[in-house]
Amino acid sequence: MNYGPIKARLDRGELVILDGAIGTEILRRDVTWADHQVLSRPTVIRAIHEDYIRAGADVVSTNTFQLTRRALFNHFRDETHRRQIGAPDLDDRADRLLRAAVELAIEARDAAADGRAVAIAGAITTLEWCFRPDLAPTPEQARAEYRETIATLAEAGCDLVLIETVNSVGEARAAVEAANHVGIPCWVGFVPDERGELFSGETMAQAEAALAPFDPDVLLVNCAPPEDCRAGLGELGEARRGPIGIYPHIGRFDPPEWLFTDEYPPNRYRREAVDWIELGARVLGGCCGTTPEHIAALAELRAPS
Amino acid sequence: MTSYDSVRQRLEGGRPVVLGGPMGSELVTRGVRWRGHGMLTDADAVRALYGEYLAAGADVIRTNTFQLNRRIYLDVFRDVAHMRHIGAPGLEHRAAELTRRAVELAREARAASGRGEAAIAGVLSPLEHCFRPDLAPEAAVARAEHAELAVILAEAGADLLVLESMNTLGEARAAADAARAAGLPFWASFVLGPDGRLLGGELLAEAAAAMREAGAVAVLVNCIPPDGVGSALETLRGGPAGAFPHLGRFDPPSWKFEFFPRFCETEAWPPARLAEAGAAWHRAGAQIVGACCGSGPAHTEALARESRVASRGSREDEAATRREARDPRLATER
Numbered sequence: 001m002n003y004g005p006i007k008a009r010l011d012r013g014e015l016v017i018l019d020g021a022i023g024t025e026i027l028r029r030d031v032t033w034a035d036h037q038v039l040s041r042p043t044v045i046r047a048i049h050e051d052y053i054r055a056g057a058d059v060v061s062t063n064t065f066q067l068t069r070r071a072l073f074n075h076f077r078d079e080t081h082r083r084q085i086g087a088p089d090l091d092d093r094a095d096r097l098l099r100a101a102v103e104l105a106i107e108a109r110d111a112a113a114d115g116r117a118v119a120i121a122g123a124i125t126t127l128e129w130c131f132r133p134d135l136a137p138t139p140e141q142a143r144a145e146y147r148e149t150i151a152t153l154a155e156a157g158c159d160l161v162l163i164e165t166v167n168s169v170g171e172a173r174a175a176v177e178a179a180n181h182v183g184i185p186c187w188v189g190f191v192p193d194e195r196g197e198l199f200s201g202e203t204m205a206q207a208e209a210a211l212a213p214f215d216p217d218v219l220l221v222n223c224a225p226p227e228d229c230r231a232g233l234g235e236l237g238e239a240r241r242g243p244i245g246i247y248p249h250i251g252r253f254d255p256p257e258w259l260f261t262d263e264y265p266p267n268r269y270r271r272e273a274v275d276w277i278e279l280g281a282r283v284l285g286g287c288c289g290t291t292p293e294h295i296a297a298l299a300e301l302r303a304p305s
Numbered sequence: 306m307t308s309y310d311s312v313r314q315r316l317e318g319g320r321p322v323v324l325g326g327p328m329g330s331e332l333v334t335r336g337v338r339w340r341g342h343g344m345l346t347d348a349d350a351v352r353a354l355y356g357e358y359l360a361a362g363a364d365v366i367r368t369n370t371f372q373l374n375r376r377i378y379l380d381v382f383r384d385v386a387h388m389r390h391i392g393a394p395g396l397e398h399r400a401a402e403l404t405r406r407a408v409e410l411a412r413e414a415r416a417a418s419g420r421g422e423a424a425i426a427g428v429l430s431p432l433e434h435c436f437r438p439d440l441a442p443e444a445a446v447a448r449a450e451h452a453e454l455a456v457i458l459a460e461a462g463a464d465l466l467v468l469e470s471m472n473t474l475g476e477a478r479a480a481a482d483a484a485r486a487a488g489l490p491f492w493a494s495f496v497l498g499p500d501g502r503l504l505g506g507e508l509l510a511e512a513a514a515a516m517r518e519a520g521a522v523a524v525l526v527n528c529i530p531p532d533g534v535g536s537a538l539e540t541l542r543g544g545p546a547g548a549f550p551h552l553g554r555f556d557p558p559s560w561k562f563e564f565f566p567r568f569c570e571t572e573a574w575p576p577a578r579l580a581e582a583g584a585a586w587h588r589a590g591a592q593i594v595g596a597c598c599g600s601g602p603a604h605t606e607a608l609a610r611e612s613r614v615a616s617r618g619s620r621e622d623e624a625a626t627r628r629e630a631r632d633p634r635l636a637t638e639r
Contacts, residue, residue: 023560032338034558034565067559075557075564077436077472077504084499085530087556087569097559129562131383194390199383225391254393255381256561257340 002109003159003185005117006058010217010243010282015302018121018162018247018285019052019060020295024258026063028291033257036063038101045101049108051292053118056299057285060108061123061162062101068149069094070127095152098122102156121162121187122153124175130165130191130223133200139174146178154184164189165223165287168200169210176214187283189222189247192232196221204235220245223287226264226272230279237280245283246276250290258288266297273298308415309464309490311422312364316523316545321587321612324426324549324595325358325366326605329566332369334601339565341399342369344406351407355414357602359423362609363595366415367467368407370428372435372564374454375400380433381562401457408461426467427458427489429480434564435496435528436555438472438505447476451483459487466491468521470528470597473505474512481519492593494525494549501536509540517544525549527597531574531582538589547593548586552579552600568599576607583608587615 009016025048027033031041038045049060072090076082082090089096105120127145128135136142150161161184163175172188179186190198190207197203208219219240221232229248236244250264264272273284284301286294315322329342331354337343343351351369358366378396382388388396395402411425432450433440441447455466466484468491471477477493484491493516498504503512513524523545526537531550538546553571574596583594594612596604 034339034561034567036559065560072557072559075434075436075555077438077498080499081436081504085551085555087554090557093559129381131381131387133383193383193387249391252393253381253391254396255378256563259393 002117003119006119007185007217009058013282015277016245016283017056017058017295017299017302018245018283019049019057020286020290020292021249021288022048022061022063023065024251024260024288025291027257028260036067036097036101038063038097038104042100042104046104046108049105050112052295053108053112055292055296056302057295058117059119059121059160060105061121062105062153062158064098064101064123064153065164066125066130067094067097067101068127068145070145098149098152099156102153102158106157119159120157121160122150122158123162123164124149124153125163125165126167126171130167131199133167133198136168136171139170142171142174143178146175147181150175150178150182150184154182158184160185160187160217162187162189165191167191167198169198169202169207172207173210173214176211176216180214186216187218187220187245188216189220190232191223192221192228192235193224194228194231196228196231196233196235204232205239208236208239218243218245218283220247220283222247223249225249230276233276233279233281243282244280245285246281247285247287247290249288250286251288253288260289266293269294270297270300273301277301307464308422308424312424312465313490315364316592319592321615322364322547322593323362323605323609323612324547324593325355325361325363326596326600326602327371327566327598328354328367328369329371330568330598331601333567342373342403342407344369344403344410348406348410352410352414354602355411356418358605359415359418359420361602361606363423363605365424365426365465366411367426367469368411368428368458368463370404370407370454370458371430371469371566373400373403373407374432374450376432376450377563401453404454404457405461408458408463412462424464425462426465426492427455427463428467428469429454429458429484430469431472431476435470435472436504438503441473441476441505444475444479447479448482451480452486455480455483455487455489459489463489465489468493470494470496472496472503474503474507474515477512477516478519481516481521485520490522491520492523492525492547493521494527496528497526497533497537501533509537513541513544523547523593525593527551531579534582534586535589538586538591542590545592547591547595549595549597551598552596552604555598566598571599574599576603579604580607580611583611584615587612
């Protein structure tokens, strides 16, 4: 019911504003990135969602990037080792954090949407590292794990899932199949390289062709610098008739944190976005390094209602 | 006389050597945000912690370089070109810079501590995640990458190297080669699985023999729970041996890619309990005793107190006590 008005706007070819970064925004608010902080610092997370909603975001994404059982279990050799030395609550920690994250987004909407339709997108990414297609699990394994995560997000109250920073067609398809199986709408964001291709070497046209039978509502490009995302958006626009979108990162990845730069202040970001709209983008947002001010600048591009 | 000489004398004289506690997990416990091993943002906290281990009586402190190498940066990018394209400037050299800084801060702490005889052990650890033997790089690659780190640690002034939490014999051999080439004495320490073998599956006895043959002065186990130490020490008989187990349980972050030093339920091991265990390890043949993640300076202090008792015991038993009388620290105690 929250997604209906958003979908209608997409169908009419109108702009939809996605939120900005949450992980790097946590850092900017002086909290460590090591954890999602949905249970340890819930007020910080809720406040970020609220700020994006007040800035004009139509869709806010949950703070659940790479929050999976696999990510926690990867820190151990295997199950016996985990049981020997691991914290006692690891078996269901991911599940609990996913639910708490969705709950915070719902609370933020209740507090800040002010009657406006705001949809909550459960954010998920590749099961292994988002920039490393070489680590991707098999499609069968991926499908099973995506089903589990997406079912939890749907059950907890998400209106759609945002499958983002995807680096290969195979993993995108596994995730979209899982979303269809669960019965929740989905958007898919690919991380493009400088030529606008996927990190796996596949093209946006191949991605569109492979996903078409599963009918994801929007295909996007994200988590690359604006110029790379622009290249990917161009490729996507040529291949696809359905809605497309873009949400680049700004600044620099400084593992394990983010380096904020002043290269793309909100005004410049908005000027770039005018060009993205020209290229066909109808969903605009921000990835790492963007702030509520950037989203407010994008929201100014929406036709007055 | 280098700072390692006093440690060498203790080992050769059959006396206990107290190893300082962990840097990462204690810094995180103290609220340091874990980035750059704290050394760019919280250098004072790093230096202070080294100093506290020295003040607590550590004969050897370990550098804040656990799981610090070029891979922890490179692994989170598609490749080097991607790192240069979207990464912060200077990432390619970050690990080397931090490694050097870790030794410098340790030396500053030692200079300020009045413990000039204490040795600084440069820590070499698995190049990939310490609990993931399946990710260990192949031998030639591992040798080259450990060599790079060993040279930096040696040039920066480490007195010895500790190959810590080694999870495969293959990588331990590679690191041993690198340590030897860097010209520093080295100790080798393994992380074991629940079955008492290396996490990678090799027998501890074989790994210990291989390390002694490769020139390791001592062989140890670490980053295992304290209750696994006793049986490991049985296996390590036949040369200088030691242990520095972790306390509590590993509590990984919900979003972080490399090893993150956080342990929970550490209250199960207060310093007094660890000292009791340490006494048993001394009796079981451990000469080098310390604690790893989850412990702090109070644990080092309790172990140091306990080891002085063990040391007195050995003095009464052995004829080599005259040499010890010249040790000014022991003389002060009397």
